[in-house]
Amino acid sequence: MSGELDLSPPEVPEPTFFESLLRYGLFLGAIFQLVCILAVIIPFNKTHEQEEIAEKSDVKGGDQNKKPKGPVPQPRQKPKKESKKKR
Template sequence: MSAELDLSPEVPEPTLLESLLYNGFFLGAIVQLLCILAVIKPTSNWYEQV
């Protein structure tokens, strides 16, 4: 048994579609968090200054 065993799994490179989906989910999550923050903490009372 002088031959070494290669136990590392061969993981294929992600396709373009998989990369777009992966990054799109993160971008969508960031947009959702920004929208939630905009609802929870509205901007200053700009309507009272007019």
């Protein structure tokens, strides 16, 4: 009944190159996702240099940088077909 119990750990084969590559790729993907989530959560403020450049362009540009406020008409590609009158 008590016999010999095999308490040694089971044999685990060595991971292949593809399995290792897949594992590290998943780790990199998870890190990339965390960075993206943190970029959304943590607001990014302009640096001092970017603010100075923006102020200089506003002073020099004046009205040149303003966009027209009206909607831009888009040309139609196909004219609408007229519907036939019912008899």
